[in-house]
Amino acid sequence: MLFRAPLEQYLETGFGQFVIDQPGLGGGLTTYGDGRWALFLTGDDTERDEDTLREMVLRAIGRRDIDVEVITTGRWEVTASIAERYSEGRVFLAGDAAHTLPPNRGGYSANTGIEDAHNLAWKLAAVLAGDSAPALLATYEAERRPIAWLCHDQIFAHNDGLRRREQGGPTVAAPLPPSAAMPDISETSASRARAPLY
Numbered sequence: 001m002l003f004r005a006p007l008e009q010y011l012e013t014g015f016g017q018f019v020i021d022q023p024g025l026g027g028g029l030t031t032y033g034d035g036r037w038a039l040f041l042t043g044d045d046t047e048r049d050e051d052t053l054r055e056m057v058l059r060a061i062g063r064r065d066i067d068v069e070v071i072t073t074g075r076w077e078v079t080a081s082i083a084e085r086y087s088e089g090r091v092f093l094a095g096d097a098a099h100t101l102p103p104n105r106g107g108y109s110a111n112t113g114i115e116d117a118h119n120l121a122w123k124l125a126a127v128l129a130g131d132s133a134p135a136l137l138a139t140y141e142a143e144r145r146p147i148a149w150l151c152h153d154q155i156f157a158h159n160d161g162l163r164r165r166e167q168g169g170p171t172v173a174a175p176l177p178p179s180a181a182m183p184d185i186s187e188t189s190a191s192r193a194r195a196p197l198y
């Protein structure tokens with residue numbers, strides 16, 4: 001839910017993202033820094049009227065003395081998927097078209113997409129200018145797809161609040177388990193990281 005509210009005072013300490021972990025109300029609160037805020041509810045697909053949405057914001061913040069203007073609502077699914085191929089003929093995939101990576105576990109997705117575009121752009125320019133053979137374009141997938149997989153594996157190795165919630169454990173500040181209890185990603189991510197980069 002996107003809303004407008006005068007909550008700047010909570011940014012003074014330097015924090016910009018807040019975890020909401022109340023009975024029956026779990027999610028996150030973050031801001032665009034211009035008076036607009038977003039309240040993310042996890043695992044929730046309920047349609048609500050504006051009064052109910054406003055009430056949820058007030059409850060999340062723990063105050064009733066502020067004006068909340070609901071701007072809009074939307075839904076998104078925490079998913080991860082990576083295209084089997086990044087190109088076919090004259091068509092190249094970049095960004096979320098090539099990979100979707102959940103934002104809540106490291107914020108890799110846009111960054112990975114921007115790197116895709118940078119990688120692809122100079123190669124297309126070189127080939128179109130006749131400075132390089134078209135075979136250069138084959139290196140795009142070879143270089144970028146393993147990076148998407150590396151990010152994917154790192155994201156799902158995070159033992160963050162959502163993962164603990166999925167596992168039925170505590171959702172706030174708990175010590176990380178000893179490394180032996182963490183998922184073994186050494187084979188997948190390390191071997192993918194060793195994949196040849198041209």
Ligand SMILES: Cc1cc2nc3c(=O)[nH]c(=O)nc-3n(C[C@H](O)[C@H](O)[C@H](O)COP(=O)(O)OP(=O)(O)OC[C@H]3O[C@@H](n4cnc5c(N)ncnc54)[C@H](O)[C@@H]3O)c2cc1C
Pocket residue numbers: 076094095096097103104106107108109110111112113
């Ligand atoms: C809640 C949330 C939080 C996120 N937080 C982070 C974060 O902290 N860090 C991070 O790195 N990433 C984050 N992401 C991911 C990031 O937003 C995406 O990875 C990024 O926006 C993808 O950019 P893109 O240009 O590849 O695709 P998009 O942003 O989806 O852009 C695709 C564009 O193509 C347009 N389009 C679609 N079909 C057509 C068509 N047929 N013709 C013309 N145009 C079309 C769409 O309207 C859209 O404008 C977050 C995502 C979400 C949902």
